[in-house]
Amino acid sequence: MKGRRAYDILILIFALTILSGCGNNINTGDVRNYSDSILENILISGNLRNYNDYSKDFSDNMKAALTEDLFNKNNALVKDKIGEYVSKDFIKVNTKKEKGINYIIVIYNAKYSKEPQGALVSITFKEKDENHKVEGLFMTSPKLAGK
Amino acid sequence: MIFSYSILFMAISAFIGVFIPIIISVFLSMKYKASWKAVTVGAAIFVIFQLATRIPLLQYLQKTYWYSYNLVVNPWLIYILAGLSAGIFEEVGRFIGIKYFLKDKQQWKNGIAYGIGHGGIEAIIFCGVPLIITIVNSLATGTLPNEPAYLFLVSGIERISAMTFHVGASLMVLYAVRERKYRYVLYAILAHSILDSAIGFIKGIFFIELWAAVAAMTTLIFMIIKIKNNSSEKIMS
Numbered sequence: 001m002k003g004r005r006a007y008d009i010l011i012l013i014f015a016l017t018i019l020s021g022c023g024n025n026i027n028t029g030d031v032r033n034y035s036d037s038i039l040e041n042i043l044i045s046g047n048l049r050n051y052n053d054y055s056k057d058f059s060d061n062m063k064a065a066l067t068e069d070l071f072n073k074n075n076a077l078v079k080d081k082i083g084e085y086v087s088k089d090f091i092k093v094n095t096k097k098e099k100g101i102n103y104i105i106v107i108y109n110a111k112y113s114k115e116p117q118g119a120l121v122s123i124t125f126k127e128k129d130e131n132h133k134v135e136g137l138f139m140t141s142p143k144l145a146g147k
Numbered sequence: 148m149i150f151s152y153s154i155l156f157m158a159i160s161a162f163i164g165v166f167i168p169i170i171i172s173v174f175l176s177m178k179y180k181a182s183w184k185a186v187t188v189g190a191a192i193f194v195i196f197q198l199a200t201r202i203p204l205l206q207y208l209q210k211t212y213w214y215s216y217n218l219v220v221n222p223w224l225i226y227i228l229a230g231l232s233a234g235i236f237e238e239v240g241r242f243i244g245i246k247y248f249l250k251d252k253q254q255w256k257n258g259i260a261y262g263i264g265h266g267g268i269e270a271i272i273f274c275g276v277p278l279i280i281t282i283v284n285s286l287a288t289g290t291l292p293n294e295p296a297y298l299f300l301v302s303g304i305e306r307i308s309a310m311t312f313h314v315g316a317s318l319m320v321l322y323a324v325r326e327r328k329y330r331y332v333l334y335a336i337l338a339h340s341i342l343d344s345a346i347g348f349i350k351g352i353f354f355i356e357l358w359a360a361v362a363a364m365t366t367l368i369f370m371i372i373k374i375k376n377n378s379s380e381k382i383m384s
Contacts, residue, residue, distance in 0.1 A: 091220055092220060098350065107219055107220055109216075117212040118212075119215070120215050120216055120218070120219035120220065121219075122219050138219070140215045140218060140219060141212070141215050142210050142211055142212050142214075142215055143210075144215075145209045145210050145214070145215060146209070146210040
């Protein structure tokens with residue numbers, strides 16, 4: 001009985017942990033007003049191999065993490081595996097809290113010339129940042145995962 | 148200083164990953180006459196059901212659009228899938244190993260030996276050997292992986308939790324086989340799935356390791372109490 005009770009408590013803690021991440025008051029339209037154009041610039045700049053334009057909306061942390069050398073390496077891989085960026089469709093906005101900071105994660109499906117179903121791209125901003133600096137950028141697709 | 152701490156922590160975790168399972172297996176064998184066959188079957192089942200089956204299936208799944216989509220849009224689904232698949236593959240494998248390959252070795256002490264074999268080979272493959280290679284490379288090149296030193300220690304501590312869980316889960320499945328209460332196999336699948344899935348939801352390495360340790364200890368203690376209350380045979384007899 002003691003063991004079963006301990007398990008019940010563990011499952012309750014687990015459930016509360018999950019539920020604590022649910023629910024947000026983000027206005028999708030407001031977020032898309034800046035995220036659509038910022039991501040469009042990033043993906044077009046990737047096509048053009050232009051790091052200066054690619055990183056112009058990056059936060060300092062992002063610039064330090066995603067240097068020009070790394071950009072060139074990643075961009076070459078993306079072009080090789082999934083081709084050129086064509087267009088994108090908005091999917092949804094998520095939020096997360098990390099180290100006391102609220103983040104907004106905007107998710108798109110980006111069409112690429114050699115990836116028929118598209119690549120999933122997420123772009124992350126700080127919720128309270130009025131300059132809308134990019135804090136995170138992630139891309140995956142079946143062909144990229146199979147590299 | 149950081150360099151020396153990193154090497155020190157890697158060495159401690161490599162020791163935990165490689166030598167602790169061997170030392171415990173030898174101890175169980177010499178002091179309690181536990182079966183080496185149980186240790187070996189535990190290790191073999193891990194290799195067959197995890198390395199040769201589950202991981203290739205997950206790698207195949209990772210190349211689908213469904214996986215890419217849900218990894219980004221519904222990551223919770225991927226956490227649950229990863230946990231549930233670990234639970235199903237490893238616990239069904241454990242059931243097959245104990246029921247069909249250890250027919251004459253179903254004493255409780257051999258359940259512990261099975262868990263050490265299963266968790267031990269996992270520790271050797273995923274922690275001990277990679278860290279030994281990293282230590283050798285670091286000493287040869289004078290450079291270290293770009294990670295905080297404490298993370299190397301965490302990997303060893305995590306293996307202790309994992310081995311503890313595997314011993315508890317092995318006793319649970321052995322209990323199912325011995326007492327013909329097969330719902331305990333489902334409980335083992337559920338416990339394993341919850342333990343692994345939760346890791347995706349919990350933020351911060353400290354809380355992840357705390358969760359793993361508490362869940363593993365709870366599983367083991369639950370089974371020890373269960374066996375003491377329901378079996379006339381002592382666990383280490």
